[in-house]
Amino acid sequence: MTTDTILITGSSGLVGYPLSKLLTVRGDHIVGLDPAPPPEAVPGVTCIESGFGDYESTCALLERHDITKIVHAGGISGPMLSRDAPHHITKTNLVSTLDLAEAAHRHGIARFVYCSSVSAYGIMDEGPVREDAPLRPESVYGATKAASDHVLMAYRAEYGLDAVGLRYSTVYGPRRATDCVIRTMIEDAMAGRPTRLPQGAGRRWPFVYVDDVVTATVAALDAPTPPQYAYNVAGPDYPSMEQIAERVWSELRTADIEIRGNPDDPIRERLDLSAAERDFGWTPDWTIEAGIKAYIDWFRR
Numbered sequence: 001m002t003t004d005t006i007l008i009t010g011s012s013g014l015v016g017y018p019l020s021k022l023l024t025v026r027g028d029h030i031v032g033l034d035p036a037p038p039p040e041a042v043p044g045v046t047c048i049e050s051g052f053g054d055y056e057s058t059c060a061l062l063e064r065h066d067i068t069k070i071v072h073a074g075g076i077s078g079p080m081l082s083r084d085a086p087h088h089i090t091k092t093n094l095v096s097t098l099d100l101a102e103a104a105h106r107h108g109i110a111r112f113v114y115c116s117s118v119s120a121y122g123i124m125d126e127g128p129v130r131e132d133a134p135l136r137p138e139s140v141y142g143a144t145k146a147a148s149d150h151v152l153m154a155y156r157a158e159y160g161l162d163a164v165g166l167r168y169s170t171v172y173g174p175r176r177a178t179d180c181v182i183r184t185m186i187e188d189a190m191a192g193r194p195t196r197l198p199q200g201a202g203r204r205w206p207f208v209y210v211d212d213v214v215t216a217t218v219a220a221l222d223a224p225t226p227p228q229y230a231y232n233v234a235g236p237d238y239p240s241m242e243q244i245a246e247r248v249w250s251e252l253r254t255a256d257i258e259i260r261g262n263p264d265d266p267i268r269e270r271l272d273l274s275a276a277e278r279d280f281g282w283t284p285d286w287t288i289e290a291g292i293k294a295y296i297d298w299f300r301r
Contacts, residue, residue: 004069004110004221005028005029005030005065005069006023006028006030006068006069006070006071007031007033007061007062007065007067007070007071008023008030008032008033008071008073009072010034010072010073010075011032011033011038011045011047012032012037012038012039012047013034013073013074014177014210015073015171015210015213015214015217016032016034016071016073016074017039017042017175018174018210018211018214019071019073019217020038020042024043024045028044029044029046030042030044030045031045031046031048031065032046033051033061033074034049034052035049035050037049048061053092053099054099055099055102055103058099062107062109067109068109068110069109069110069113069221070104071113071221072097072100072112073115073217074096075096075097075144076093086140089140089144090140090143093144093145093148094147094148094151097148097151097152098151101151101152101161101163105155105159105161110162111162112163112164113163113165113166113221114148114149114152114163114166115168115217116145116149116166116167116168116230117142117168118169118170118232118234118268118271119138119139119145120135120142120145120146120149121135122135122136122137124269126269127269127270127272128269128272129232129269129270130232130272131167131228131230131272131275149229149230152229153229156229162225164220164226164229164231165229165230165231166217166231167230167233167271168208168213169207169208169232169234169235169268170206170207170208170268171213172208172209172210173209173210173211173291173294173298174210174295174298181197181241181244182207182248182292182295183295185255185257186248186252186296186299187299188255188256189248189252189254189255189256189257190252190299193256194256194257195256195258196258197258197259198260199259199260199261199265199266200259200260200261200265201265202240202241202261203240203241203266203267203268204238204240204270205238205239205240205244205268206234206235206238206268206269206271207234207235207244207291208235208284208286209235209286209290209295211285211286211294212235212284212285213233216276216280216282216284219280219281219282220280220282223279223280223281226279226280228275228279231279231280232273233273233276233284234271234284235286235287235288235291236283236284236286238270244292245257247292248292248296251293251296252296
């Protein structure tokens with residue numbers, strides 16, 4: 001396999017950090033662009049803390065380091081963040097993607113992988129949801145993901161940018177810093193606190209363990225030019241919130257979890273993963289049982 005020099009934005013984050021580690025192990029050179037330092041230094045990763053969101057700095061970075069591929073995982077990482085600052089969300093997520101796409105086009109980048117989100121779909125029709133489903137986001141965050149997808153699809157169609165968008169479902173696992181019901185259940189049980197969730201009873205959710213997200217991203221980096229832009233990434237199962245609570249309780253018998261709900265609770269449909277299997281040879285490995293156990297083991301360590 002040819003060694004690449006890969007720019008990873010958000011290289012200290014939930015996905016970017018383990019992705020950087022995996023790619024360096026196989027011999028790629030990584031330039032990590034993130035204002036936050038990594039949890040631990042990774043040999044083979046050049047960390048850059050300034051310049052994200054600045055077009056001229058991005059162009060200079062691509063040229064200086066002779067970047068061949070890009071994984072764009074940086075930005076506001078979920079609809080729960082910066083709710084009172086929609087302009088900041090838009091500038092951070094959408095404008096930075098536009099600048100990076102233009103720089104990638106000008107520099108002749110071989111592959112641009114964009115870490116999109118299931119939030120781009122917003123209101124979903126009955127699943128399994130395919131990648132050609134309409135994008136009807138319900139949050140500014142989701143709108144920036146949908147708009148970025150459209151920008152990259154246009155660069156792909158008009159200018160030949162080899163762009164791939166991965167629509168991650170809700171990611172859980174080690175080092176997740178933002179709100180996550182699985183993490184809440186685990187942390188509460190370990191601290192001897194009860195968990196009282198105000199919504200979710202009777203609902204299913206296509207969670208995905210972070211290791212599956214990383215392997216999907218590597219598969220998207222390596223695959224020949226795919227026939228479509230967008231690909232869904234989710235776990236192999238579609239558990240209810242009650243099943244998730246039962247799995248946490250089976251590992252931590254101190255768990256005391258109560259889930260409430262009403263008919264207006266959000267619905268998250270199952271995602272169709274057949275396109276990623278067909279074009280990348282990727283399928284998820286981590287069942288909800290295995291993922292929760294590994295997550296708890298990480299907390300214990």
